Amino acid sequence: MSTLGIEWIAFLSIWAFAAMGYDKRQAKRKKSRVSEKSLWLLAIFGGGIGAYFGMQVFRHKTLHTSFRVGFLMLALIDAVLILYLAGLKMPALPQLF
Numbered sequence: 001m002s003t004l005g006i007e008w009i010a011f012l013s014i015w016a017f018a019a020m021g022y023d024k025r026q027a028k029r030k031k032s033r034v035s036e037k038s039l040w041l042l043a044i045f046g047g048g049i050g051a052y053f054g055m056q057v058f059r060h061k062t063l064h065t066s067f068r069v070g071f072l073m074l075a076l077i078d079a080v081l082i083l084y085l086a087g088l089k090m091p092a093l094p095q096l097f
Contacts, residue, residue: 048074
């Protein structure tokens with residue numbers, strides 16, 4: 001079990017969720033925004049779950065297909081990684097590792 005990996009994903013997910021909320025608030029106020037590159041980097045490096053849920057909760061970037069599909073895929077990858085790090089045995093993985 002790798003708690004550090006799970007903690008990393010949790011930390012970046014919270015950060016990505018907050019960044020989505022902040023960016024949405026800034027968009028409504030027509031002020032300085034969080035760059036799309038920053039949102040993607042947070043999601044790619046482990047914050048996919050938070051980015052996806054932030055997108056849904058704040059209804060932000062939902063019209064961008066790349067965000068809808070990309071954040072969902074990254075969230076699924078992060079969820080599978082959490083399950084793997086938590087020690088869950090997955091039927092298809094024993095052959096690979």
